[in-house]
Amino acid sequence: MTFRESIVDALVDVRLNKGRTTLQTLGVILGVASLVAVQGLTDAGRRQALNFFSELGGLRKILVLNKPIKERVQSARQLASDGLTWGDVQAIKRDVTYATQVDPISTNDLMVRSPSYLKERTIHGLTPDYQAVYKYFPARGRFLIDDDMASMARVCVLGDTAARLYFGNEDPLGKTLFIGDVGFRVVGVMRRKEFFFNEGDQNALEWMNRLTIIPITAMYARFTGDEKKRVNYINVMVDKVENNRKATLEIKKVLFRRHGGVEDFEVYNREERLRQQQSQGQVFDITFLVTGVVSLIVGGIVIMNIMLASLRERIREVGVRKALGARGLDVALQFLVESVLVTSIGGIVGLPLGMVFAGAITALIGQPAIITPRMAVVSVVASVATGLFFGLYPAVKAARLNPVEALRYE
Amino acid sequence: MREAAAAPQGAPVIHLQDVTKVYDSGDNAVHALRGVSLEVGAGEAMAIIGPSGSGKSTLMHIVGCLDVPSSGEYFLAGTPVSRMSSRELARIRNQRIGFVFQAYNLLPRATILRNVELPMMYAGVPRAERQDRAREALRRVGLAERARNLPSQLSGGQRQRVAIARALVNRPSILLADEPTGNLDTQTGREILELFDELGAQGHTVVLVTHDMNVAAHAQRVIRLVDGQVANGQHAAPPAAGGPVA
Numbered sequence: 001m002t003f004r005e006s007i008v009d010a011l012v013d014v015r016l017n018k019g020r021t022t023l024q025t026l027g028v029i030l031g032v033a034s035l036v037a038v039q040g041l042t043d044a045g046r047r048q049a050l051n052f053f054s055e056l057g058g059l060r061k062i063l064v065l066n067k068p069i070k071e072r073v074q075s076a077r078q079l080a081s082d083g084l085t086w087g088d089v090q091a092i093k094r095d096v097t098y099a100t101q102v103d104p105i106s107t108n109d110l111m112v113r114s115p116s117y118l119k120e121r122t123i124h125g126l127t128p129d130y131q132a133v134y135k136y137f138p139a140r141g142r143f144l145i146d147d148d149m150a151s152m153a154r155v156c157v158l159g160d161t162a163a164r165l166y167f168g169n170e171d172p173l174g175k176t177l178f179i180g181d182v183g184f185r186v187v188g189v190m191r192r193k194e195f196f197f198n199e200g201d202q203n204a205l206e207w208m209n210r211l212t213i214i215p216i217t218a219m220y221a222r223f224t225g226d227e228k229k230r231v232n233y234i235n236v237m238v239d240k241v242e243n244n245r246k247a248t249l250e251i252k253k254v255l256f257r258r259h260g261g262v263e264d265f266e267v268y269n270r271e272e273r274l275r276q277q278q279s280q281g282q283v284f285d286i287t288f289l290v291t292g293v294v295s296l297i298v299g300g301i302v303i304m305n306i307m308l309a310s311l312r313e314r315i316r317e318v319g320v321r322k323a324l325g326a327r328g329l330d331v332a333l334q335f336l337v338e339s340v341l342v343t344s345i346g347g348i349v350g351l352p353l354g355m356v357f358a359g360a361i362t363a364l365i366g367q368p369a370i371i372t373p374r375m376a377v378v379s380v381v382a383s384v385a386t387g388l389f390f391g392l393y394p395a396v397k398a399a400r401l402n403p404v405e406a407l408r409y410e
Numbered sequence: 411m412r413e414a415a416a417a418p419q420g421a422p423v424i425h426l427q428d429v430t431k432v433y434d435s436g437d438n439a440v441h442a443l444r445g446v447s448l449e450v451g452a453g454e455a456m457a458i459i460g461p462s463g464s465g466k467s468t469l470m471h472i473v474g475c476l477d478v479p480s481s482g483e484y485f486l487a488g489t490p491v492s493r494m495s496s497r498e499l500a501r502i503r504n505q506r507i508g509f510v511f512q513a514y515n516l517l518p519r520a521t522i523l524r525n526v527e528l529p530m531m532y533a534g535v536p537r538a539e540r541q542d543r544a545r546e547a548l549r550r551v552g553l554a555e556r557a558r559n560l561p562s563q564l565s566g567g568q569r570q571r572v573a574i575a576r577a578l579v580n581r582p583s584i585l586l587a588d589e590p591t592g593n594l595d596t597q598t599g600r601e602i603l604e605l606f607d608e609l610g611a612q613g614h615t616v617v618l619v620t621h622d623m624n625v626a627a628h629a630q631r632v633i634r635l636v637d638g639q640v641a642n643g644q645h646a647a648p649p650a651a652g653g654p655v656a
Contacts, residue, residue, distance in 0.1 A: 005531050012519055320515045323476060324576070325504020325532040327497050403476045407511070 003333070010338035013310075014345070021342055024306050027299020028346025028386055029353060032379045034292030036354025037361065039378045041288070044362050044370050048197060053270060055195050055205060057133045059241050062248055063268040064092075064234040064255070081262040086220070086229035088258055092236060095254045098247040103129040103235040106216050108223050110180035114166040123179055123212050125219030133235050134193075136208060141173050141188030144215050152217040156184040160192045161209035177212075182222050184214060199366025244271050288357070296382060299346065300390035307339050307394035318398050319406025328399035335398050339391025340384055347383025351376060422449035422485075423583055423615050424473055429482035431468050431638075442468040444638040445482065450617065450631075452583070455610040457618040457626035460635035467588065469635065470619045474507050474586045475499045487583065504532050508577030512589035514569040516561040522548065522572050523557040529580045547575040551605065567598035574605060578614075585609060588619045603628050 014021050053059060066083045089104045096102075106125040111118070130136065131143045138157065148155055156177055163172045163186075172186045193205040203209075220229050238247040248269045255265050311318075318331055359369040431443040442465045450456050460466045471477040472484060475491060478499075484491045486502065494502070503509075508529075516525045526544040535543070548554045551571040553564075561569055570590060577585055587606065591599030607628055610616050618629055626632050634641045 009520075016519055316515065317517055320511075320517065321528070321532075322500065323474070323503060323509045323515075324529045325500055325580075327500040327532070330532060404471050407476070407515070 003337070006330075006334045006337040007341065009334060010341045013338055014341060017310075020306060020310075021345065024303050024342050025299075025346035025349065027295050027302050028343045028383055029299075029350040031292050031295030031297075031299050031386070032347045032350025032382050033353035033357055034288045034295060035378050035382050036351055036375045037357035038288040038292060039375045040355065040358030040370065040372065041361060043372045043374060044358070044367055047370060048367060052195055052197070052204065055135065055193065057235060057237065057270075059271045060238045060244070061133065061270055062236045062238060062244065062251065063270065064088075064236060064251060065266045065268065066232065067264055067266045069262070069264055081259045081264050082228045082230065083264055084231045084234060084255075086216075086231060088255060089231060089234055091254050091258055092234065092251055096236065096247055096250045098238045098240075098243040098250065099236050100239050101129040101132055101235070101237040103127060103133045103237070104216060104231040105130075105233050105235070106219055106224070106229075106231045108219060110223060111178075112166065112212060113178040113181075114175075116168055117166045121212055123214060123219070123223075125216035126213050127216055130213075133237055134208065136193060137191055138188040139191040141186070143188055143190075144213065148215040149217050152221040153215055154182060154184045154218060154222075155187045155215065157188040157190060157211075157213040158186060159190050159209040159211040159213075161206065162212050163189045165210075179212070179214065180223055184218075197367075201366075241271060244269050292382070296386050299343075300386045303339055303342060303387070304390040304393060307335060307391060308397070311335065311394050311398050314398075315401060315406050315409040318401050319403050319409065322401070322403035323407060331401075332395040332399035335395035336388065336391045339394070340387035343383040343387030343391075344380075346386075347379045350383065351379040354379065423452045423454075423487050424448070424450040424617070425485040425488075426473075426479075427483045427485070429469075429472060429479040429484060431465070431472065431477070432480045442638055443472075443479075446635075446638070446640055447482075448633060448640060450615060452615055453610070453613045454631065455606070455616040455618070455629045456631045456633060457620060457629035458633045458635060459620055459623070459626045460641075461621065464635040465638040466619050466635045468638075470586055470588055470617065473584070473617060474509060475502045500532075504529055505580055506582050506584060508574075508580070508582040508585045510570070510573050510577050510585065510587040510590045512592040514561070514566070514573045514593070516569055516572055516576075518561055520560075521557065522553065522559050522561065522564070525561065525572060526576045526579055529576060533580055543579055544575075547579045548572070550578075551575045565598075566594050567601060570594065570598075570602050571605070574602075574609075578609070584615045584617065586617050586619075589621070590618065591620075591622070591625055599625075 050059070053061075064084060084104075086104065089102055092099060093102045104127060107122050108125065109120055110123050112121045112123070126144060127149060128144050128146060137143070139160070141157070143157055144155070147153070156179065158166065158172060158177075166172065166177060167175060172189060175186050176183045177186055178184070190209075190211070193208040195204045197204060216231075224230070236247065236251060238244055248267050251267050255267075256263070259265065321331060355371055355375065358375075362369040426446055426448050429443055429446045430441065433440040433442055446465075446469060458466045458469060468477065472479055475486070478492055486506065491499070491502070516522075517528070520528070523541065523544050526547055527540045530540040530543060545554060545557060548557055551574055553568060553571055553575070556564060556568065561572070564572065585606075590606070591602055594602060603625060606616055606618070616629070618625060620626055632642075
């Protein structure tokens, strides 16, 4: 018996038992819909996270952080290590082949004074690479340039909110801002950065609008007066996402060497972290996942039950088929095809329903709804797997019927 | 004893040697067949008669490869059946044997044409050839124009004709009929039996199981089963009770 003929037989059976088929598929429809919704929400969440990350350097960014040593008693080596420094930045630039930009950040809390403002603020010492990493560009004036670095220039660049804070509605360009009592000329005001995870949320990137930026060299020269030239963290941009792992290893190698084997730093591979976050899942996802799996199991049990009942009605038919030359496999296939057909119908109906679920929930939490190919994959896999799994027992049972007893069955 | 698959005319197609069948029903075993030996030559028409419970259905199931003997051996065209797998038995039922049942046993949800196609589906015959052969078989039993009907739309006699068409469509060497006229009125039954006569004349080996002497009279040879043993017949061992039938 060919597979095709089994499908034809199953189609006839499904068509003749519309009511039964409808009942059979309900559980599967709901289960598939829930799982499709989970996939949709996961995909939507991933897209949001990706969009957000791309504002902050994307997946090609590797973050190098200081990690304070926790042991109370430290070895001489540990004491000798300074944490991340300007020297590390140069070494990474030189030795990490996959790095396209190396962007160190060094901060310091200093008094900021303008004609209308006086308060301690966190000042960022940066390099020109910063704007490429964060896609953060000046609205007016300019960002830091290499000349500023070389000359340790007393110039500063302000975020949009910071500029307003210090100078109100006046044009800050060319004005002097006193930072730690040193006068810095304002040479640029940055474009606003905005990102809203959900409608009505706060701007997740407002902190960038509040930046007060000076050349990192000026920071070292004027304020930290520090021979070691510490940095808080370093962003390393990698040429391709695929090279993230290799670059991470290279960075670790360089830093281990320079820090005398002391691990007082951390290297974050963002791509990997994103993957971890995904696997942790979100509340909505888990609810729907559980609902989906439970519905599929219940739906599957219903299908198994109805297949067993239909087998009881068809024992004689199985006997006849066997008398006419059907092998056990032919009979099993016939029953399996029918259960998979029924669950596939559930999958076909469940897919759009799941899209509606996902759309409703993303609308509720103010995220844009998306439709991805994976949702369709989920519906196919979930429905076919349910049909196969729960159809197997009735199918094997049918295949094992003794032909003589089956023919006698009334 | 053993003969090639393509047995010459007159050589035994069916050869049972001291076949027994014991059913284990709880504590007491039921001996359905107690040492049956018989031979049926190619093209022969044989009737198996006997009261209910005499083992004639069991005998037919064994001859039809639906069941296997508890002991003894069954040679089908010279090949011993007892060592065959269920898969091989299914193939034999499909290729070598055609069944006709008392209750017709057509699939109720399938059309007449599809019912007749069924044995060819299990034989893997391509669709186009299958349909041609099924139509031809229906034409032979005079039901070509009912191909698209469902079994429920046919009379009993017509259904049995469909069953015969289905039994013949894979060109089996043996046609097994279990009370083929049991559900039919006398007139229709006679028409069905005439069809069997015709098939016998065309060279089919026909085995009829019945309790009706008039039906048995259509066979060249009659075997009478009593309590799982052959009570007469030309190859039967004890020349005892009963005498010639009909």
